[in-house]
Amino acid sequence: AQSVAQPEDQVNVAEGNPLTVKCTYSVSGNPYLFWYVQYPNRGLQFLLKYITGDNLVKGSYGFEAEFNKSQTSFHLKKPSALVSDSALYFCAVKTNAGKSTFGDGTTLTVKP
Amino acid sequence: DARVTQTPRHKVTEMGQEVTMRCQPILGHNTVFWYRQTMMQGLELLAYFRNRAPLDDSGMPKDRFSAEMPDATLATLKIQPSEPRDSAVYFCASDPGNTGELFFGEGSRLTVL
Numbered sequence: 001a002q003s004v005a006q007p008e009d010q011v012n013v014a015e016g017n018p019l020t021v022k023c024t025y026s027v028s029g030n031p032y033l034f035w036y037v038q039y040p041n042r043g044l045q046f047l048l049k050y051i052t053g054d055n056l057v058k059g060s061y062g063f064e065a066e067f068n069k070s071q072t073s074f075h076l077k078k079p080s081a082l083v084s085d086s087a088l089y090f091c092a093v094k095t096n097a098g099k100s101t102f103g104d105g106t107t108l109t110v111k112p
Numbered sequence: 113d114a115r116v117t118q119t120p121r122h123k124v125t126e127m128g129q130e131v132t133m134r135c136q137p138i139l140g141h142n143t144v145f146w147y148r149q150t151m152m153q154g155l156e157l158l159a160y161f162r163n164r165a166p167l168d169d170s171g172m173p174k175d176r177f178s179a180e181m182p183d184a185t186l187a188t189l190k191i192q193p194s195e196p197r198d199s200a201v202y203f204c205a206s207d208p209g210n211t212g213e214l215f216f217g218e219g220s221r222l223t224v225l
Contacts, residue, residue, distance in 0.1 A: 032212050043116070043203055043216030090155065094212030098143055099168060102155040 002027040004074075004091045006103035013081045013110055021076040021106045023091030032094040033074040035065055037087050038105075044090060050074060061085070081110045114138045118204050118217035126225050130192040133220045135204030136185055143207040144187045145214065146172075146179055150200045158202075161187065162210070194224045 004025045013019045025031055032051055036044040048059025055067045065076045076089060091103040117136040125131055137144045145160040159169035159179040169179060176195070181187045191198055201221050205214040 034212055034214075036214075036216075041218075043218050044205075044214070045216070046213050049213060092212075097167065098162065098207070098210045098212070099157060099160060100145070100212055100214060101157070102147075104154045 002093050002095050002101060004033075004093050004101065004103040006089075006091055006106045008106050009104070010107045010109070013108070015083050015110050015112050016080050019078050019081040019085070019108065019110070021089050021091075021108060023074045023076065023103060025072050025074060025091075025093050027093055029096070031067075031074075033065075033067065034092040034094065034100070035059065035063070035074075035076050036090045036092060036102075037061075038090065039087050047076070047089075081108075083110050083112055086110045114215075116204055116206050116215050116217035118202075118220050120220055121218060122221045122223075124223045124225065125194055127195055128193040129224075130190065131194050131198075131222060131224075132191075133189045133202050133204075133222070135187040135189075135217060137187065137204070137206035138208070138215055139185070141206035141208045141215070142184075143210060144181060145203075145205045145207070146187070146189050147203040147205065148200045149203060149219070155203075158189070191222075194222075196224045198222060199224050 034049045035047040038044045050067045058064045143162045146158040148156045158172045161181045164181040178190045201219045203219045205216045
C-alpha cells in the first residue's frame with residue numbers, strides 16, 4: 001500500500017526565516033508526490049508536484065520541494081517565510097489507479 | 113475562473129435524517145473524488161469516479177453512505193440515516209485526467225445532532 005507520513009504536527013518559524021515541512025513516502029514503483037495547502041474553512045489548494053526529472057520542484061507562492069529517493073522524502077521548503085504562509089499543509093501520493101492518499105497534515109505557524 | 117462547486121456549504125441536521133451533498137466538478141474533469149475531513153481521522157477518501165463510473169468506494173460505510181454521478185456535471189453523496197459520528201467536512205475534488213493534481217471544492221460542513 002502506498003502512504004505518506006508527515007512526522008511533525010506543528011512547525012513554528014519566525015517571519016523571514018527559512019521553513020521546512022517534512023514528508024516521507026512509501027510506494028511501490030515511481031512515486032507521484034504532491035503538496036497542498038489548506039487555509040481555515042477552505043478547500044485544499046495544489047502547491048506543487050513531483051512526477052519525474054529535477055529533484056527540486058518549484059511551485060506556487062515561492063514554495064519548492066526537494067525529492068530525495070534514497071531517503072524517500074519530499075520536504076516542502078521556502079527560503080523566507082511570510083506570516084500569510086501560516087496554514088495547514090498536506091503531502092500526498094498518487095497511486096497508479098489514480099487514487100490520492102494524504103498525510104495527516106502539518107500546521108505551519110509563522111510568527112512576525 | 114473554473115472551480116469545483118459544493119452545496120450545501122453548511123448543514124445541521126438531526127440523527128436519523130437523510131443528508132445529500134452535491135458537487136459540480138470542473139467542466140472536462142473526468143475523475144471525481146469524495147473526501148471526509150475530521151480532526152481525529154484527517155482526510156479520508158470515501159469514493160471516487162472516473163468517467164462517471166465508480167472505481168473505489170471502499171472507504172465508505174456501505175450501510176448508510178452512497179455516492180453516485182448521475183451525469184458528468186453532478187456528483188452526489190448521500191447519508192441515510194445520518195449519525196452524530198458523521199459530523200465532518202466533506203470535500204469533493206476533481207482531476208482533469210488522472211494527473212493527481214486535485215481541484216477541491218470549499219467543502220460541506222455537516223453537523224449531526
